Amino acid sequence: MSKRKIKVNKKVKLIALVLVVLAIATTLFFVFGGNKNENTSSKNNKKGESKPVKVEEKINIIDTTSNKRPFAIMINNLAVARQMHSGLQDAYIIYEMIVEGGITRYMAIFESDKQVDKIGPVRSSRHYYLDYVKENDAIYVHNGYSPQAGADFGNLGIDRIEAEAPKTGIRWNPKGLAREHTLFTNTELLNKNGVGKKRTELNKNVGRLLKYSAKSVELDKKTGAIIANNITIPYSKGTTTSYTYDPENKVYKRFVNGTAHTDYITKNQYTFKNIITYKVKNNNIVSPDGYNGRQEIHNIGSGTGYYISEGYAVPIKWSKESRTAQTKYTYEDGTELKVNDGNTFIQIQPADRELTIAE
Numbered sequence: 001m002s003k004r005k006i007k008v009n010k011k012v013k014l015i016a017l018v019l020v021v022l023a024i025a026t027t028l029f030f031v032f033g034g035n036k037n038e039n040t041s042s043k044n045n046k047k048g049e050s051k052p053v054k055v056e057e058k059i060n061i062i063d064t065t066s067n068k069r070p071f072a073i074m075i076n077n078l079a080v081a082r083q084m085h086s087g088l089q090d091a092y093i094i095y096e097m098i099v100e101g102g103i104t105r106y107m108a109i110f111e112s113d114k115q116v117d118k119i120g121p122v123r124s125s126r127h128y129y130l131d132y133v134k135e136n137d138a139i140y141v142h143n144g145y146s147p148q149a150g151a152d153f154g155n156l157g158i159d160r161i162e163a164e165a166p167k168t169g170i171r172w173n174p175k176g177l178a179r180e181h182t183l184f185t186n187t188e189l190l191n192k193n194g195v196g197k198k199r200t201e202l203n204k205n206v207g208r209l210l211k212y213s214a215k216s217v218e219l220d221k222k223t224g225a226i227i228a229n230n231i232t233i234p235y236s237k238g239t240t241t242s243y244t245y246d247p248e249n250k251v252y253k254r255f256v257n258g259t260a261h262t263d264y265i266t267k268n269q270y271t272f273k274n275i276i277t278y279k280v281k282n283n284n285i286v287s288p289d290g291y292n293g294r295q296e297i298h299n300i301g302s303g304t305g306y307y308i309s310e311g312y313a314v315p316i317k318w319s320k321e322s323r324t325a326q327t328k329y330t331y332e333d334g335t336e337l338k339v340n341d342g343n344t345f346i347q348i349q350p351a352d353r354e355l356t357i358a359e
Contacts, residue, residue: 061273061342062092062212067203068112069159071190072138075106076123077239081181082256084264087119089271093209095132095346098282100293102236105129109136112187112195118170118265120184122163125149128297130156135326137206141190143169143183147288156324161194168194209326210274213338219312224332228306228313232356233277233347241347243275245311252308254345273342276329278305278318279351299348306357309340313357 075088077096088094091108099105107129110116124144130152133140140160145153153160163169163185170189173182219225231243231252243252251271254261260269281298302319307329316337320327329337349355 070138071110072133074142076121081121087116090116097348102238116187122183127152131323134324137204211338222314224315227359228308228357230358234353272345274339274344275308277347279349281351
Protein backbone atom coordinates (compact mmCIF):
# COMPACT_ATOMS: atom_id res chain seq x y z
CA MET A 1 0.00 0.00 0.00
CA SER A 2 1.40 3.43 -0.93
CA LYS A 3 2.11 6.21 1.57
CA ARG A 4 -0.53 8.39 -0.16
CA LYS A 5 -3.29 5.82 0.52
CA ILE A 6 -2.25 5.50 4.19
CA LYS A 7 -2.48 9.30 4.65
CA VAL A 8 -5.96 9.38 3.08
CA ASN A 9 -7.24 6.60 5.36
CA LYS A 10 -5.91 8.44 8.41
CA LYS A 11 -7.75 11.58 7.35
CA VAL A 12 -11.03 9.66 6.90
CA LYS A 13 -10.70 8.10 10.35
CA LEU A 14 -9.99 11.48 11.91
CA ILE A 15 -13.08 13.07 10.28
CA ALA A 16 -15.27 10.16 11.40
CA LEU A 17 -14.01 10.52 14.97
CA VAL A 18 -14.80 14.25 14.99
CA LEU A 19 -18.34 13.60 13.73
CA VAL A 20 -18.95 11.01 16.45
CA VAL A 21 -17.73 13.42 19.16
CA LEU A 22 -20.02 16.17 17.83
CA ALA A 23 -23.01 13.82 17.80
CA ILE A 24 -22.39 12.79 21.41
CA ALA A 25 -22.00 16.44 22.51
CA THR A 26 -25.25 17.45 20.80
CA THR A 27 -27.14 14.63 22.47
CA LEU A 28 -25.77 15.54 25.91
CA PHE A 29 -26.77 19.20 25.38
CA PHE A 30 -30.40 18.39 24.62
CA VAL A 31 -30.67 15.86 27.44
CA PHE A 32 -29.00 17.87 30.21
CA GLY A 33 -29.09 21.48 29.01
CA GLY A 34 -31.84 22.04 26.48
CA ASN A 35 -34.73 20.63 28.58
CA LYS A 36 -34.15 22.31 31.92
CA ASN A 37 -37.84 23.06 32.47
CA GLU A 38 -38.85 19.44 31.86
CA ASN A 39 -36.13 18.12 34.14
CA THR A 40 -37.10 20.58 36.87
CA SER A 41 -40.73 19.51 36.71
CA SER A 42 -39.78 15.83 37.10
CA LYS A 43 -37.39 16.13 40.06
CA ASN A 44 -40.03 14.86 42.48
CA ASN A 45 -41.16 12.10 40.12
CA LYS A 46 -39.98 8.78 41.60
CA LYS A 47 -39.98 7.01 38.24
CA GLY A 48 -38.11 9.88 36.61
CA GLU A 49 -40.57 10.44 33.78
CA SER A 50 -41.16 14.05 32.70
CA LYS A 51 -44.38 15.78 33.82
CA PRO A 52 -45.84 19.03 32.42
CA VAL A 53 -45.61 22.12 34.58
CA LYS A 54 -48.87 22.52 36.52
CA VAL A 55 -50.97 25.42 35.23
CA GLU A 56 -53.61 27.46 37.05
CA GLU A 57 -56.67 25.23 37.41
CA LYS A 58 -59.22 28.04 37.30
CA ILE A 59 -59.18 31.48 35.74
CA ASN A 60 -61.93 33.80 36.97
CA ILE A 61 -64.27 34.99 34.26
CA ILE A 62 -65.16 37.97 36.42
CA ASP A 63 -62.10 40.08 37.25
CA THR A 64 -62.73 40.48 40.96
CA THR A 65 -59.36 42.22 41.41
CA SER A 66 -60.18 45.23 39.21
CA ASN A 67 -60.73 48.46 41.13
CA LYS A 68 -61.63 50.59 38.11
CA ARG A 69 -65.09 52.10 37.88
CA PRO A 70 -67.17 50.28 35.26
CA PHE A 71 -69.35 51.73 32.52
CA ALA A 72 -73.14 51.37 32.86
CA ILE A 73 -74.54 51.65 29.33
CA MET A 74 -78.22 52.08 28.43
CA ILE A 75 -79.30 49.66 25.70
CA ASN A 76 -82.26 50.13 23.36
CA ASN A 77 -84.55 47.07 23.49
CA LEU A 78 -87.26 47.95 21.01
CA ALA A 79 -87.84 45.02 18.66
CA VAL A 80 -86.41 46.91 15.67
CA ALA A 81 -83.26 47.76 17.65
CA ARG A 82 -82.89 44.35 19.28
CA GLN A 83 -81.81 42.80 15.99
CA MET A 84 -78.74 45.05 16.19
CA HIS A 85 -77.71 44.24 19.77
CA SER A 86 -73.93 44.05 19.93
CA GLY A 87 -71.35 43.45 22.65
CA LEU A 88 -73.75 42.39 25.42
CA GLN A 89 -72.00 39.08 25.97
CA ASP A 90 -69.03 41.06 27.34
CA ALA A 91 -71.08 42.76 30.08
CA TYR A 92 -70.67 41.15 33.49
CA ILE A 93 -74.07 42.35 34.78
CA ILE A 94 -77.15 43.41 32.81
CA TYR A 95 -80.39 44.79 34.28
CA GLU A 96 -83.78 44.65 32.59
CA MET A 97 -86.71 46.80 33.76
CA ILE A 98 -89.99 48.01 32.38
CA VAL A 99 -90.28 51.42 30.73
CA GLU A 100 -93.21 53.14 29.00
CA GLY A 101 -95.50 51.35 26.59
CA GLY A 102 -94.85 47.87 27.96
CA ILE A 103 -91.33 47.76 26.54
CA THR A 104 -88.16 47.20 28.52
CA ARG A 105 -84.71 48.69 28.45
CA TYR A 106 -81.37 47.17 29.48
CA MET A 107 -78.50 48.65 31.41
CA ALA A 108 -75.28 46.71 30.80
CA ILE A 109 -72.28 46.95 33.14
CA PHE A 110 -68.85 46.64 31.47
CA GLU A 111 -65.36 46.61 32.93
CA SER A 112 -63.90 49.95 31.80
CA ASP A 113 -60.46 48.43 31.24
CA LYS A 114 -61.79 45.67 28.98
CA GLN A 115 -61.67 46.20 25.22
CA VAL A 116 -65.16 45.92 23.69
CA ASP A 117 -65.30 47.21 20.13
CA LYS A 118 -69.02 47.80 19.62
CA ILE A 119 -71.79 48.16 22.22
CA GLY A 120 -75.37 49.12 21.56
CA PRO A 121 -77.62 50.46 20.29
CA VAL A 122 -77.33 53.11 23.03
CA ARG A 123 -80.56 54.75 24.25
CA SER A 124 -81.85 57.32 26.73
CA SER A 125 -81.96 57.28 30.51
CA ARG A 126 -84.84 56.62 32.91
CA HIS A 127 -84.47 57.87 36.48
CA TYR A 128 -84.74 54.54 38.36
CA TYR A 129 -81.82 53.10 36.42
CA LEU A 130 -79.66 55.63 38.25
CA ASP A 131 -80.18 53.62 41.45
CA TYR A 132 -78.32 50.75 39.83
CA VAL A 133 -75.63 53.01 38.40
CA LYS A 134 -74.94 54.08 41.99
CA GLU A 135 -74.88 50.59 43.46
CA ASN A 136 -72.12 49.66 41.00
CA ASP A 137 -70.32 53.03 41.38
CA ALA A 138 -70.38 53.16 37.59
CA ILE A 139 -69.88 55.90 35.02
CA TYR A 140 -73.23 56.20 33.27
CA VAL A 141 -73.40 56.17 29.46
CA HIS A 142 -76.63 57.16 27.66
CA ASN A 143 -78.04 59.23 24.82
CA GLY A 144 -80.82 61.51 26.02
CA TYR A 145 -82.91 61.28 29.19
CA SER A 146 -86.38 61.68 30.66
CA PRO A 147 -87.18 64.85 32.68
CA GLN A 148 -87.06 62.82 35.90
CA ALA A 149 -83.63 61.43 35.07
CA GLY A 150 -82.36 64.87 34.13
CA ALA A 151 -83.38 66.21 37.54
CA ASP A 152 -81.77 63.30 39.37
CA PHE A 153 -78.34 63.46 37.72
CA GLY A 154 -77.28 66.25 40.05
CA ASN A 155 -79.32 65.05 43.04
CA LEU A 156 -77.62 61.66 43.04
CA GLY A 157 -74.18 62.83 41.88
CA ILE A 158 -74.13 60.76 38.70
CA ASP A 159 -70.89 60.77 36.70
CA ARG A 160 -72.07 60.37 33.14
CA ILE A 161 -71.16 60.47 29.48
CA GLU A 162 -73.68 61.65 26.91
CA ALA A 163 -72.76 59.32 24.07
CA GLU A 164 -72.70 60.83 20.58
CA ALA A 165 -70.69 60.34 17.43
CA PRO A 166 -67.91 60.84 16.66
CA LYS A 167 -66.43 61.68 20.07
CA THR A 168 -67.97 59.03 22.31
CA GLY A 169 -70.13 57.11 19.86
CA ILE A 170 -70.35 55.54 16.43
CA ARG A 171 -73.21 55.89 13.97
CA TRP A 172 -73.63 52.46 12.41
CA ASN A 173 -76.61 51.53 10.27
CA PRO A 174 -76.12 48.41 8.14
CA LYS A 175 -79.87 47.68 8.09
CA GLY A 176 -81.18 51.14 7.22
CA LEU A 177 -82.95 51.79 10.53
CA ALA A 178 -84.25 55.08 11.93
CA ARG A 179 -81.53 57.27 13.45
CA GLU A 180 -82.53 56.60 17.09
CA HIS A 181 -81.54 52.95 16.64
CA THR A 182 -78.08 53.53 15.16
CA LEU A 183 -75.86 54.85 17.97
CA PHE A 184 -73.16 52.54 19.29
CA THR A 185 -70.11 53.05 21.46
CA ASN A 186 -67.00 51.20 22.61
CA THR A 187 -64.77 51.19 25.67
CA GLU A 188 -61.86 52.81 23.82
CA LEU A 189 -63.87 55.93 22.89
CA LEU A 190 -65.40 56.14 26.35
CA ASN A 191 -62.01 55.99 28.03
CA LYS A 192 -60.27 58.33 25.59
CA ASN A 193 -62.91 61.00 24.99
CA GLY A 194 -65.56 60.38 27.62
CA VAL A 195 -63.49 59.94 30.75
CA GLY A 196 -60.26 61.43 29.40
CA LYS A 197 -58.45 63.75 31.80
CA LYS A 198 -61.62 65.26 33.26
CA ARG A 199 -62.19 62.71 36.02
CA THR A 200 -59.77 62.06 38.82
CA GLU A 201 -61.95 59.62 40.76
CA LEU A 202 -61.56 56.59 38.52
CA ASN A 203 -61.26 54.00 41.28
CA LYS A 204 -64.37 52.42 42.71
CA ASN A 205 -65.57 53.55 46.12
CA VAL A 206 -67.74 50.48 46.71
CA GLY A 207 -67.12 46.75 46.58
CA ARG A 208 -68.56 44.38 44.02
CA LEU A 209 -72.33 44.13 44.03
CA LEU A 210 -72.19 40.32 43.89
CA LYS A 211 -69.96 37.88 45.72
CA TYR A 212 -68.46 35.30 43.37
CA SER A 213 -67.73 31.76 44.52
CA ALA A 214 -64.39 30.14 43.72
CA LYS A 215 -66.21 26.85 43.04
CA SER A 216 -69.72 25.75 42.15
CA VAL A 217 -72.26 26.97 44.68
CA GLU A 218 -74.14 23.63 44.33
CA LEU A 219 -77.63 25.06 44.40
CA ASP A 220 -79.18 21.58 44.36
CA LYS A 221 -78.09 21.23 48.01
CA LYS A 222 -79.69 24.52 49.12
CA THR A 223 -82.98 24.66 51.00
CA GLY A 224 -85.94 25.09 48.66
CA ALA A 225 -83.96 24.24 45.50
CA ILE A 226 -86.01 23.33 42.44
CA ILE A 227 -84.99 22.18 38.96
CA ALA A 228 -84.82 25.17 36.62
CA ASN A 229 -84.39 24.19 32.99
CA ASN A 230 -86.90 26.68 31.57
CA ILE A 231 -87.57 30.17 32.93
CA THR A 232 -90.23 32.56 31.65
CA ILE A 233 -90.34 36.20 32.81
CA PRO A 234 -93.16 38.29 31.31
CA TYR A 235 -92.86 42.09 31.55
CA SER A 236 -95.98 42.99 29.59
CA LYS A 237 -98.27 41.60 26.90
CA GLY A 238 -95.65 42.52 24.33
CA THR A 239 -92.38 41.65 26.10
CA THR A 240 -91.39 38.29 27.59
CA THR A 241 -87.88 37.18 28.48
CA SER A 242 -87.12 33.47 28.73
CA TYR A 243 -84.17 31.14 29.25
CA THR A 244 -83.38 27.51 28.46
CA TYR A 245 -80.65 25.68 30.34
CA ASP A 246 -77.72 24.26 28.37
CA PRO A 247 -76.37 21.46 30.62
CA GLU A 248 -73.31 20.80 28.47
CA ASN A 249 -71.96 24.35 28.90
CA LYS A 250 -73.75 25.04 32.21
CA VAL A 251 -75.24 28.34 31.00
CA TYR A 252 -78.68 29.69 30.13
CA LYS A 253 -79.56 30.53 26.55
CA ARG A 254 -81.58 33.74 26.30
CA PHE A 255 -84.77 34.35 24.31
CA VAL A 256 -87.04 37.37 23.81
CA ASN A 257 -90.65 36.72 22.83
CA GLY A 258 -89.73 33.15 21.96
CA THR A 259 -86.90 34.10 19.58
CA ALA A 260 -83.23 33.47 20.31
CA HIS A 261 -81.59 36.66 21.56
CA THR A 262 -78.46 36.95 19.42
CA ASP A 263 -75.52 39.26 18.87
CA TYR A 264 -75.59 41.02 15.49
CA ILE A 265 -71.81 40.85 15.00
CA THR A 266 -71.00 37.34 16.26
CA LYS A 267 -74.42 35.82 15.39
CA ASN A 268 -74.15 33.84 18.63
CA GLN A 269 -77.05 33.48 21.02
CA TYR A 270 -76.52 35.31 24.31
CA THR A 271 -75.85 33.07 27.29
CA PHE A 272 -75.69 33.79 31.02
CA LYS A 273 -74.25 31.89 33.95
CA ASN A 274 -76.50 33.47 36.57
CA ILE A 275 -80.02 34.87 36.67
CA ILE A 276 -81.39 36.89 39.58
CA THR A 277 -85.09 37.61 39.28
CA TYR A 278 -87.52 39.38 41.59
CA LYS A 279 -90.62 41.56 41.42
CA VAL A 280 -91.33 45.20 42.29
CA LYS A 281 -94.44 47.31 41.88
CA ASN A 282 -94.59 49.93 39.14
CA ASN A 283 -97.06 52.58 38.05
CA ASN A 284 -97.54 55.27 35.41
CA ILE A 285 -96.43 58.80 36.17
CA VAL A 286 -97.05 62.11 34.45
CA SER A 287 -93.86 63.78 33.29
CA PRO A 288 -93.28 67.55 33.54
CA ASP A 289 -93.56 67.60 29.76
CA GLY A 290 -97.12 66.24 30.08
CA TYR A 291 -96.34 62.72 28.91
CA ASN A 292 -98.45 60.15 30.79
CA GLY A 293 -96.90 56.71 30.55
CA ARG A 294 -93.42 56.79 31.99
CA GLN A 295 -92.92 54.54 35.00
CA GLU A 296 -92.11 54.72 38.68
CA ILE A 297 -90.42 51.64 40.11
CA HIS A 298 -90.91 50.94 43.83
CA ASN A 299 -87.55 49.31 44.42
CA ILE A 300 -86.71 50.69 47.87
CA GLY A 301 -87.58 48.14 50.53
CA SER A 302 -87.34 44.35 50.51
CA GLY A 303 -88.84 41.29 48.96
CA THR A 304 -88.24 37.77 47.69
CA GLY A 305 -87.04 36.28 44.43
CA TYR A 306 -84.88 33.54 42.97
CA TYR A 307 -81.26 32.95 42.17
CA ILE A 308 -80.92 30.60 39.19
CA SER A 309 -77.75 28.88 37.99
CA GLU A 310 -76.51 25.54 36.67
CA GLY A 311 -79.98 24.06 36.30
CA TYR A 312 -81.42 24.97 39.71
CA ALA A 313 -83.28 27.84 41.34
CA VAL A 314 -83.30 28.72 45.03
CA PRO A 315 -85.45 31.26 46.88
CA ILE A 316 -83.63 34.44 47.93
CA LYS A 317 -84.36 37.69 49.73
CA TRP A 318 -83.41 41.14 48.50
CA SER A 319 -83.32 44.51 50.23
CA LYS A 320 -82.39 48.05 49.17
CA GLU A 321 -82.27 50.74 51.84
CA SER A 322 -81.99 53.78 49.59
CA ARG A 323 -81.49 54.80 45.99
CA THR A 324 -77.73 54.99 46.46
CA ALA A 325 -77.38 51.82 48.56
CA GLN A 326 -76.36 48.48 47.10
CA THR A 327 -79.05 45.85 46.81
CA LYS A 328 -78.33 43.08 49.29
CA TYR A 329 -79.09 39.49 48.33
CA THR A 330 -79.31 36.62 50.82
CA TYR A 331 -80.58 33.08 50.97
CA GLU A 332 -83.82 32.54 52.89
CA ASP A 333 -81.87 31.82 56.09
CA GLY A 334 -80.21 35.24 55.90
CA THR A 335 -76.73 34.13 54.81
CA GLU A 336 -75.12 36.15 52.04
CA LEU A 337 -75.77 35.04 48.48
CA LYS A 338 -72.76 33.79 46.56
CA VAL A 339 -73.05 33.38 42.81
CA ASN A 340 -71.16 31.25 40.33
CA ASP A 341 -68.28 32.85 38.48
CA GLY A 342 -69.71 34.28 35.28
CA ASN A 343 -72.05 36.89 33.82
CA THR A 344 -75.37 37.71 35.48
CA PHE A 345 -78.72 39.00 34.22
CA ILE A 346 -80.77 40.79 36.89
CA GLN A 347 -84.43 40.64 35.90
CA ILE A 348 -86.52 43.16 37.89
CA GLN A 349 -90.05 42.17 36.91
CA PRO A 350 -93.38 43.97 37.37
CA ALA A 351 -95.18 42.60 40.45
CA ASP A 352 -98.39 41.81 38.55
CA ARG A 353 -96.68 39.42 36.13
CA GLU A 354 -96.24 35.69 36.67
CA LEU A 355 -92.78 34.07 36.88
CA THR A 356 -92.51 30.50 35.65
CA ILE A 357 -89.68 28.13 36.57
CA ALA A 358 -90.06 24.66 35.11
CA GLU A 359 -88.21 21.43 34.35
